[in-house]
Amino acid sequence: KVVGSMTVEWEGKQLTPPQVRPFAASGDRAIRERAWRAFFQPYVEHRDELAGIFDRLYELRQEIARNAGFENYRDFAHQQKNRFDYTPDDTIRFQEAVEQTVVPAVARIHRRRAQAMGLPGEIRPWDAIDSHVASPDPRGRPPIRPFGTQEELLGTAQRVFARVDPDLGGYFQRMVDARMLDLMARPGKRPGGYCATLPFKRLPFIFMNSSGIANDVDTLLHEAGHGFHAIEAIEHLPYLFQRHPGSEMAEVASMSMELLGAPYLERSNGGFYTAEEYRRHRVEHLEESLVGVSHIASVDAFQHWIYASGEGGDRDARDAKWLEIRDRFQPAIDWSGCEQERVARWYEQLHFFSYPFYYIEYGIAQMGAFQVWRNALSDQSGAVAAYRQALALGGSRPLPDLFAAAGAKLVFSASDMAPLVELVEEEISQLAE
Secondary structure, three states: OOOOOOOEEEOOEEEOHHHHHHHHHOOOHHHHHHHHHHHHHHHHHOHHHHHHHHHHHHHHHHHHHHHOOOOOHHHHHHHHOOOOOOOHHHHHHHHHHHHHHHHHHHHHHHHHHHHHHOOOOOEOHHHOOOOOOOOOOOOOOOOOOOOOOHHHHHHHHHHHHHHHOHHHHHHHHHHHHOOOEEEEOOOOOOOOOEEEEEOOOOEEEEEEEEOOOHHHHHHHHHHHHHHHHHHHHHHHOOOHHHOOOOHHHHHHHHHHHHHHHHHHOEHHHOOOEOHHHHHHHHHHHHHHHHHHHHHHHHHHHHHHHHHHOOOOOOHHHHHHHHHHHHHHHOOOEOOOOOHHHHHHHHHHOHHHHHOOOOOHHHHHHHHHHHHHHHHHHHOHHHHHHHHHHHHHOOOOOOHHHHHHHOOOOOOOOHHHHHHHHHHHHHHHHHHHO
16 A cells, blocks of 8 residues: 555655656656656655565564574475475575675676766666666666567567477467457556466467567577476376476476577568667666666575564664675676665665565576576577476476476585686676677
């Protein structure tokens, strides 16, 4: 109720924070600073109210854990989510590995952006990569417009999927023919995007709010990966309860498809982009993936501290710890004068309030997807075959077995993570030349 009532004044109109978000990608630096500050202002203003809500959630969650025989809610939530293949200590190792390998890469990304923008020092928050708010182009170029209509999006995407694998292209066409895709934004349509499985129809349904921007293409590849997962599991597993893996493997399916489909997004390969647009988009996508992993690690580290430190019930201590953790995982950004907005970022993150400890899955899955992509660079057909084999297992095997079937393994150490980060940076460097 608190968040739903938030509005900000923007050029004489009352807008919701999400409606202000696109202005934060403006090529005009003054406009995007104003939009960035406006986006977070309602959360600054409602901080005490939101902190009070979280105070009550914290007490209830810790009580639930104690009643169930656990020392704290972190340990309770880990078991509640059926994380039998890795421990809370493993996720702490993941955070530390990100700090050692991903964070330096993110610092290099931000320094390149500062140079491209002609800034004398570090970038400011409204210059940085943040797909949650908006990421401005460092050279001030207008957004890429890869398609105009749903028919154009569907037709081009079908060619892309067919290039990845003819059977996957056939699956997508099956969804098109059955009208299982609702992709374009329209008045009165609920926001967001998702893929839902309809077991009786034996098909997935993809819902999106596309407006013709490059991010919509990535979203469709992502959700189609979930859709292919559903179809493969339905085709190969007789029982409903065999088909649904945990979030970790589900996100490997979707994130891997973003990377497996990427080589075919250029128009010369039947895709959406000119050669220049393709290079620009691929660099943005890979940079965002590394920044995203860093953000994921900070969210997980904060939740560990909240529920296991004994200090999580103190609202001021929470805000101070959030800033400390963000300093670990957000390098090469000048936050001076933006401390309130930086604190507001955690109040704006829905997961802390509604889905505690649901987030590390995305980081684990991203490392799995990077491995699938690495395999495809040397053997595209073999990597796709392994990917499909893993999808066909649904949730019928333990998580390490599902990763292994896809040609990957669970990554929690810096020694395993570093080569994947290096691979991403090498690809960014080659594309940016």
